[in-house]
Amino acid sequence: MDTPYQDAIRNRLKTWLAVFDGPLALIVFLIMSVGIITLYSAGIDFPGRVEDQLRNIIICFIIMWIAASVPPQTLMRFAVPIYTVGIALLVAVAMFGLIKKGARRWLNIGIVIQPSEIMKIALPLMLAWFFQKRDGHVGWKEYVIAMMLLAIPAGLIMKQPDLGTALLVAATGFYVIFLAGLAWKVIISMAVAGAASLPVVWTLLHDYQRHRVMMLIDPSSDPLGKGFHIIQSVIAIGSGGVTGKGWLQGTQAYLHFIPERTTDFIFAVFSEEFGLIGNIVLMILYLLLIARGLMIAVNASTVFARLLAGAITMMFFMYAFVNMGMVSGILPVVGVPLPFMSYGGTAMVTLGLGTGILMSIQRHRKLV
Numbered sequence: 001m002d003t004p005y006q007d008a009i010r011n012r013l014k015t016w017l018a019v020f021d022g023p024l025a026l027i028v029f030l031i032m033s034v035g036i037i038t039l040y041s042a043g044i045d046f047p048g049r050v051e052d053q054l055r056n057i058i059i060c061f062i063i064m065w066i067a068a069s070v071p072p073q074t075l076m077r078f079a080v081p082i083y084t085v086g087i088a089l090l091v092a093v094a095m096f097g098l099i100k101k102g103a104r105r106w107l108n109i110g111i112v113i114q115p116s117e118i119m120k121i122a123l124p125l126m127l128a129w130f131f132q133k134r135d136g137h138v139g140w141k142e143y144v145i146a147m148m149l150l151a152i153p154a155g156l157i158m159k160q161p162d163l164g165t166a167l168l169v170a171a172t173g174f175y176v177i178f179l180a181g182l183a184w185k186v187i188i189s190m191a192v193a194g195a196a197s198l199p200v201v202w203t204l205l206h207d208y209q210r211h212r213v214m215m216l217i218d219p220s221s222d223p224l225g226k227g228f229h230i231i232q233s234v235i236a237i238g239s240g241g242v243t244g245k246g247w248l249q250g251t252q253a254y255l256h257f258i259p260e261r262t263t264d265f266i267f268a269v270f271s272e273e274f275g276l277i278g279n280i281v282l283m284i285l286y287l288l289l290i291a292r293g294l295m296i297a298v299n300a301s302t303v304f305a306r307l308l309a310g311a312i313t314m315m316f317f318m319y320a321f322v323n324m325g326m327v328s329g330i331l332p333v334v335g336v337p338l339p340f341m342s343y344g345g346t347a348m349v350t351l352g353l354g355t356g357i358l359m360s361i362q363r364h365r366k367l368v
Contacts, residue, residue, distance in 0.1 A: 019068045021296070021359040027289045028064075028340055028355055032057055034282060035266070035341030041248050042261045042269040049262055049343055056345045060352035067356025071364050072305045075357065079122075079129035083149075086122040089115035090156040097160075105160045116165045117350050119153045121357070123169055124311035127176040132304035138181060146177050164322075164334030171318050175311040180303075232257045233268040234329045244275030262343040264335055267327045286320045286339070296362045305361045312354040319351075 036053060043049035089107060093115055098106040106112050127146055134142050150173035158166040178187070236252035239245070250272040252258050258268050271279055293313030300306035316339055323338040325331035337347045 016065070019065055019359065019363065021068070021292075021362045024289070024292050024296075024355065024359060024362070027285060027292060031282075031285050031289070031340040034270070034285070035338075037247065038266055038270045038273070038341065039262055039343055041250065041273060042253055042258075042266055043343065044248075044254070045256075046262060052345075053343050056343075056348045059345065060348045063349055063352040064356035064359065067353050068359035068363060070360055072302065072308070072357075072361050073364075075125065075308075075360070076129050076132065076304050079125040082118070082122045083126035086115060086118045087153060087156070089113075089118065090153060094156060094159060103160055103162060105162055114346055116153075116157045116160070116162060116169065117346050119157065119169045120165075120172055120315060120350050121312075121353055123150065123153055123173040124176050124308055124315075127173055127180075128304045128307040128311070131176070131180040131307055132302060135303045143177060143182060143186075146173075146180075150174065150177070164336055167334070168315070168318055168322070168336065172311050172315045175314040176307045179307050179310045229259050229265070229333055230326075230329045232259070233265050233327045236268040237271040237328060240272040240275040240278075242276045244271075244273050244278055247273050249273060264323065264333075264337060264342060265327055266342050267324055267338050270341075286316075289339075290317050293358055296358050296365075299365050300361050301365050305365070309358055309361045312358055315354060316351070
């Protein structure tokens with residue numbers, strides 16, 4: 001028979017766990033589990049990687065729990081301050097940020113942070129707040145203002161230079177604008193204009209960015225240099241076959257042919273060891289994650305919550321699609337982690353925060 005003390009602990013635990021959305025938490029946990037299993041194999045020569053990632057996962061769930069506990073109405077009140085602070089930090093990076101490997105992307109404020117990561121959540125927050133305030137009165141002027149709010153952080157991030165993150169931030173912001181009702185004819189016109197401006201954009205790219213595009217077209221032109229990443233990852237994926245070589249049996253990883261195998265290219269390690277069947281299972285998990293996020297967006301109570309949930313869900317889609325695409329050789333290498341699988345704390349914090357916001361929107365969906 002349980003004592004009152006045990007009952008109190010059980011009730012308190014149930015209260016804490018009630019904050020999580022069960023289906024969403026389960027999907028994330030399964031993807032993380034696959035990630036840890038793959039990371040153990042990929043990081044066999046990197047002592048401490050698995051332990052560090054387990055710490056990152058714990059931090060991710062703590063941030064997820066905190067975010068899930070905050071009502072969307074509270075998040076909306078902080079949208080403008082968070083966006084403003086994010087822009088100020090990006091300006092600070094441009095003025096006196098830390099330079100690593102030729103890029104100025106980090107800021108030392110006692111601890112080293114990468115402000116561009118903040119904008120992945122701050123920008124959709126701001127745009128969702130903006131359209132909520134103008135619900136029912138959205139015209140071309142509002143879309144122009146929204147595009148300006150999007151262009152400022154995207155431009156600052158691109159100047160660092162960090163084209164991959166800039167595109168991801170711009171994409172999450174654009175999803176909010178699209179979900180707010182942007183007409184298809186405008187989207188098609190923008191796409192045509194973007195295609196027409198490609199020659200100009202090409203001249204503005206840095207040399208390493210042009211090399212990445214050229215390596216996508218013909219990686220064999222520099223097999224030991226710029227094309228090495230793509231060639232080796234494609235070999236690893238193809239060598240996995242249908243059933244894979246088996247856990248801890250991937251030769252490309254163990255012989256150090258796959259670069260960044262614990263971070264951006266962890267999908268190549270997974271594909272080699274678990275094959276096509278493993279890839280199908282992993283893609284189903286990501287599809288379930290996206291489907292749950294879209295379901296939460298559809299059932300949201302306010303315009304702000306619906307737009308924010310939709311943008312965060314599509315951010316998950318962009319992460320997974322771009323990562324798998326670049327590792328498979330169908331997209332340029334832009335340094336995007338595979339959600340909840342790649343080793344790293346910064347991306348895990350951002351993803352945990354986004355997941356927590358989705359859970360908050362689901363939990364408070366009947367509270368307008």
